Amino acid sequence: MASLALHHTRTVFPRLALPWQTAAASGVLLPAALAPTPLSWLNNGLQSLLELFPPFLLAVPKKKVSHSRKSMRSADKGLKDKQNIVNCPGCGMPKLSHHLCAECYSSMTRQWKKETQADAARVVEMLLYRAKAIRGTVNQQPTMSLVSRSRFIRPFAMRAASTTTPRGLPAILAKHPEDVVITFAKRTPIGRAKKGQWKDTPVDELLHGLFKATLAETKLDPSKIDDICVGTCHPPSPLYVSRAAALAAGIPHDVPISTVNRLCSSGLMAIRNIAHAIQAGETSIGLALGVENMSLNPRPTPEITEAVDKHAEAHDCIQPMGWTSEMVAQTYKVSRKTQDCYAQISHSRASDAQARGVFADEILPVEIRGKVASNDDPIRAGVTVESLAGLKPVFPQWGEGSTTAGNASGVGDGAAICILTTRARAEKEGMEILGKWVGSAVVGVEPKYMGISPIAAVPKVLAQYGLSKEDIDVFEINEAFASQFAYCVEQLQIPIEKINPNGGAIAIGHPLGMTGVRQVVTGLAQLRRTGAKVLLTSMCVGSGMGAAGIFVNEAGRVASKL
Incomplete structure (x- = not known):
C-alpha cells in the first residue's frame, strides 16, 4: 500500500x-x-x-x-480463494x-x-x-x-x-502587504434637494458621471476592476441602474456589481463589503460607492402587515425620522437651545471651510449634460444661534417640537467613491496609497431612539481594535439631527474640536446612501491637511441601528488650508 x-x-x-x-x-x-x-x-x-x-x-x-x-x-472471512492473502x-x-x-x-x-x-x-x-x-x-x-x-x-x-484582528494603536499603524488600502477617495458636490444642482439628475446619471470622472482622473484600466459595490437607499431598481451606469462609463461587462442598503450607513457598508472581499482573497481591486438623489427619490412610505404592526418596536421601525428626533429630545432632555448651538457650530465650520477652498481637496468636478459642478450648494454663510431660534418646528405634532430646518440635516443629492485594493497590489501598480481600512462595527438599538446609536457603535469599534478615544485624531459623526448629535457628543465625551472639524450633515446635507463614503472622503482629506493619523466615522441608521468604521491616513501631510 x-x-x-x-x-x-x-x-x-x-x-x-x-x-x-x-x-x-x-x-x-x-x-x-x-x-x-x-x-x-x-x-x-x-x-x-x-x-x-x-x-x-x-x-x-x-x-x-x-x-x-x-x-x-x-475482509478475509469466508474467502473461497485464499491465494489472495498477502x-x-x-x-x-x-x-x-x-x-x-x-x-x-x-x-x-x-x-x-x-x-x-x-x-x-x-x-x-x-x-x-x-x-x-x-x-x-x-x-x-x-x-x-x-x-x-x-x-x-x-x-x-x-x-x-x-x-x-490588530489591537492597539501600533498594530493598526503597522504596514503589511495584505492590508486593505484606499488609493482614491473623492465625491461629487452635494446638491440641495428639490432646489440644487442635481435636482433633475437621476441616480444613473450621477453614477455615470462619477465613474467617468474617476477613470479619467486615476487612469485606472477598468478591466483590472474585480468588483463594485454601491450603497444606496431609495432609487427604484438600484442594481439595474448601477450596472447600466458602470457599463455606459466604459467598465467591461465582466466586472460585476452589487448594491447594499443599510439606510444612512449604506456607503460605509459598501466600503466594508469590498474590504471584506479583498481580505478574503476574492477581490484584488474594487470600487465602493455611495449615491442618493432625494430630489427624485424621496423616502418611500414603508408598509408592514397588521400582524407585524401589532409589535410595538416593529411599529416604531416605520415611523418618520423626525419622530425619532423628537423622541430623543424629549426622552434625554435635549433642549431646543442646545440643538441650535450645535447646529450653529456645524453651519459656521462648513461655511468657513468652503470659503477657504477646503472642500476642493475632496470634490471631483463632474460633468453632466454639459455642465461641470464643483461646489456644494446647501451650505449657508452667516448662520447664528439667534437666526436658528427664529425658525418654526418642522414636527410640532410630536414631542416638544424642537426640530427645525436649521438644526436637522438637509436632504440632498450626490455621490462618492473609494478605490480599494491590497497594499501589495497598490505598490505593484504604482497607485498612491491615501489610507488604510482598519475595520468596522454595527449595532442595534431601540428603533424609536435610533439617533443615539453612535454611543454604542463607537465604543464597540474602539474595543474591537484595542483603541481608546484618545487614539483617534478626527471623528466624522453624522449629524442627522442636532438632538441626537448633541446627545451622542455629550455621552461619548469627545472634545467637539475633534468632531466634524469642517462641519457636518446639518450644514452640508445628508444624501442617505452617499453619507457613509462622503464621511470617509472628508475625514481622510482632513487627516492629510493636518498630518494626523486615525479617523473614526459613525452614523445612526434608521429603524434602530448604528455603524462605525476606523481608517488610517498614509498620505502624509499636504499643503494646509486651515
Missing part, C-alpha cells in the same frame, strides 16, 4: 526507489528484491505526505474498496491483496492526529507570540481564531494568521 500511495502521488512528490528498481541497479536477484519487507509509516519518504494530507487521502487505491474498519478487519508491506501482517491493512490504517491515523495536533499547537504559539509582540501581554482568553482546529493544508493556517 505504501508503494501504491507513493506511486499515485509521484507527480507532486519525489518518487522513491522501489525494491525492484534498486535490485536492478545493484545486480541483486529480482525475486529476492520483491520479497515483502517491513516498512515504517514514519520513514522520511512518507513524512511529507503525513504533514499535508489526512490518511484517507493516502490509503485509497484505484479500485473501489470498503473504508470501514469493520470491513477491513473481516503480507502487508507496512507491518508484515496478512491481508487481502486488494484490501487495506487495518493495523496500518490505524497506525497511520494515530500518527496523522499526532501531527495535526502538534501543527495546531505551533500555529497557536506563533499567533500568541505575534500578539505579545504587538501588545506586550498575551490575551488570557484568546479569540476563536487562535484556538480553532488547524486545517489540513498549512497555507490556510498561515492565511488565518494574517487576518487576525
